Amino acid sequence: MPNSKRHRTLQVAASELLGTVSAEEARLLAALDLQRLPRHIAIIMDGNGRWAQRRHLPRVAGHRAGVQSARTAIETCARLKLEALTLYAFSVENWRRPKSEIDFLMQLLREYLRRELPLIHKNNIRFRVLGRIDELPASVQREVREAVEVTSRNTGMILALALNYGGRAEIVDAVNSILAEQRAAHAPEQVQESQLARHLYTAGMPEPDLLIRTSGEMRVSNFLLWQIAYAEIYFTETLWPDFSRPCLIEALLEFQKRERRYGALRESEQPSPAAPVGASAR
Numbered sequence: 417m418p419n420s421k422r423h424r425t426l427q428v429a430a431s432e433l434l435g436t437v438s439a440e441e442a443r444l445l446a447a448l449d450l451q452r453l454p455r456h457i458a459i460i461m462d463g464n465g466r467w468a469q470r471r472h473l474p475r476v477a478g479h480r481a482g483v484q485s486a487r488t489a490i491e492t493c494a495r496l497k498l499e500a501l502t503l504y505a506f507s508v509e510n511w512r513r514p515k516s517e518i519d520f521l522m523q524l525l526r527e528y529l530r531r532e533l534p535l536i537h538k539n540n541i542r543f544r545v546l547g548r549i550d551e552l553p554a555s556v557q558r559e560v561r562e563a564v565e566v567t568s569r570n571t572g573m574i575l576a577l578a579l580n581y582g583g584r585a586e587i588v589d590a591v592n593s594i595l596a597e598q599r600a601a602h603a604p605e606q607v608q609e610s611q612l613a614r615h616l617y618t619a620g621m622p623e624p625d626l627l628i629r630t631s632g633e634m635r636v637s638n639f640l641l642w643q644i645a646y647a648e649i650y651f652t653e654t655l656w657p658d659f660s661r662p663c664l665i666e667a668l669l670e671f672q673k674r675e676r677r678y679g680a681l682r683e684s685e686q687p688s689p690a691a692p693v694g695a696s697a698r
């Protein structure tokens with residue numbers, strides 16, 4: 417198929433996948449290459465509190481508004497047929513927040529799961545949780561385990577919620593799990609990278625190709641430390657409750673502009689067969 421025709425076909429496909437689109441979305445989608453989407457997007461949803469403060473609302477109103485952005489991101493990624501979306505919903509550090517805010521977040525999570533599970537299931541999404549689940553309130557654990565169980569045989573996008581999650585804690589848990597396995601087998605061995613990856617909470621998921629953080633903060637904040645080794649990182653000033661579908665498409669377009677080299681040279685820098693190999697690039 418000639419290039420322009422192929423592009424037109426994909427463009428139509430993008431709008432079709434997303435259903436009704438606004439004029440702005442149609443303009444953005446026209447530039448999006450559906451063949452080069454990330455397999456896995458991970459998002460640090462930040463800025464709920466500031467969003468609420470700017471409106472003279474309590475912080476929790478920002479979290480409630482943040483749930484709507486999460487819903488939009490989940491639906492969009494599922495429709496674009498990504499393999500995985502991971503949302504950082506509650507970190508191991510978030511226990512330092514006031515008890516009233518923690519209780520609200522846990523309640524919001526329970527509500528979200530109870531209300532959205534039928535739709536998640538209907539859309540063939542597999543629900544997973546990343547984190548020390550045993551330390552969450554019993555009622556949250558029940559909802560989470562049910563959502564994992566009900567959707568376990570689905571074959572579509574994996575939706576992973578990072579809950580009571582810490583990247584360092586995850587690596588420590590993986591190492592301890594390997595040690596336990598080795599002790600049981602009476603076979604102490606040196607640990608390989610691939611073995612460690614198999615013991616992370618994300619075992620079996622592709623590594624994120626794109627990490628998004630909203631609200632202008634430029635940190636990784638202990639999120640998926642092992643898995644983002646080669647991820648493209650996209651920071652935006654937009655606060656999470658304002659992170660709409662066009663914002664997500666813009667992040668995808670920025671991702672498609674990046675050249676991913678995994679430590680190798682740029683195409684234009686590749687030595688010709690006769691030339692000596694030069695210094696490496698990152």
Ligand code: FPP
Binds near residue numbers: 462479483506521525
């Ligand atoms: C950061 O905002 C956000 C969180 C602590 C995570 C909470 C996320 C949600 C409620 C949305 C998704 C929920 C579900 C159930 C999918 P912040 O409070 O740190 O904002 P700030 O930096 O402006 O104070």
